Amino acid sequence: MPPELGIPQTLQIADLSVDLDWKAHRSAGIIGLGTALPRRRVANDELTGALGLADGWIERRTGISERRYAGPGERVSDLAVQAGRAALQDAGIAAAEIDMVLVATLAGDQITPGPSPIVAHELGAVHAAAVDIGAACTGTIAALALGTGWIESGRAENVLVVGAEILSRFIDMQDRRTAHLFGDGAGAIVLSASAAGRIGPILLESDGSAAEMIRATRERGLLEMEGHETFLRAVHQLHVCTVRAIRAAALSIADIDLFVFHQANSRILGAVADRLGVSRGRVFDAISHTGNTSAASVPLALAQARESGVLQPGMRIVLGAVGAGLTWGSTVVEWGR
Helix, strand or coil: HHHHHCCCCCCCCCCCCCCCCCCHCCCCCEEEEEEEECCEECCHHHHHHHCCCCHHHHHHHHCCEEECCCCCCCCCHHHHHHHHHHHHHHHHCCCHHHHEEEEEEEEEECCCCCCHHHHHHHHHCCCCCCEEEHHHHHHHHHHHHHHHHHHCCCCCEEEEEEEEEEEHHCCCCCCCCCCEEEEEEEEEEEEEEEECCEEEEEEEEEEEHHHHHHEEECCCCEECCCCHHHHHHHHHHHHHHHHHHHHHHCCCCCCCCEEEEECHHHHHHHHHHHHHHCHHHHHHHCCCCCCCCCCHHHHHHHHHHCCCCCCCCEEEEEEEEECCCEEEEEEEEECCC
């Protein structure tokens, strides 16, 4: 890792008090994935001229070649329903079998109600609890923690987790630092007590003193980000929480086959791979055609990893994200499908 990143070259992480018998308990695993992307593709050449950027600059700096933008009448709940329906079909279960619907988003269609009860209704999850998760880019990891906890405690058999965003409506097209970064989309995950695989310990943390790094105020209504500082914190926190999640699962980095992180920037993904001491090929990079989709990015990347054949049954994978707040989290997943 280059020293100019300002990240410690050695990392001391306190020993954790871990229940090493977590595998003996009732567990939750992933049995279905689904995605939804708006039709409109926005290539870099549509943005470079307006932003005064050189050809090729966006892709070199971020790894993004295009992103999707929702149409004028498209809603976050619409994308969430599409992704949720695809995930249920993939899982082979009916919506009526879902006990809880969790929708993670920072771009709700309205102040209230949130999208989760609308999504549950549209899908036909008539008996499901409905909860909105507002942890920004960490939203899907937070939703996995809540859904997994409900299943492990016996309160639920099946939980639907959806990350859905329409960020294109909150982009400052005059801001050369951020206008090219964000895209729209949704990804969904079905959790079940009957899964062949399992989700291990989930670590979630926050630091509200860094809340101003990524923000969108009600007054301005546009995304703002301190790019360099966010880069440094994202690399550091993804590294730390990944190591801690692996240790909490009583594993080592060598035991992990694939790392699927929040897709914010290819340079972040590469830097985290270097800090972990793993090849960059083990850190899945799916940002090229979607951009940063916030809460949707982890399930979108997970689905793409499976579709491309990179994710195979029996693998151990790490899911992780850092988002506004600041918030961050990670978990180890045994992929059973």
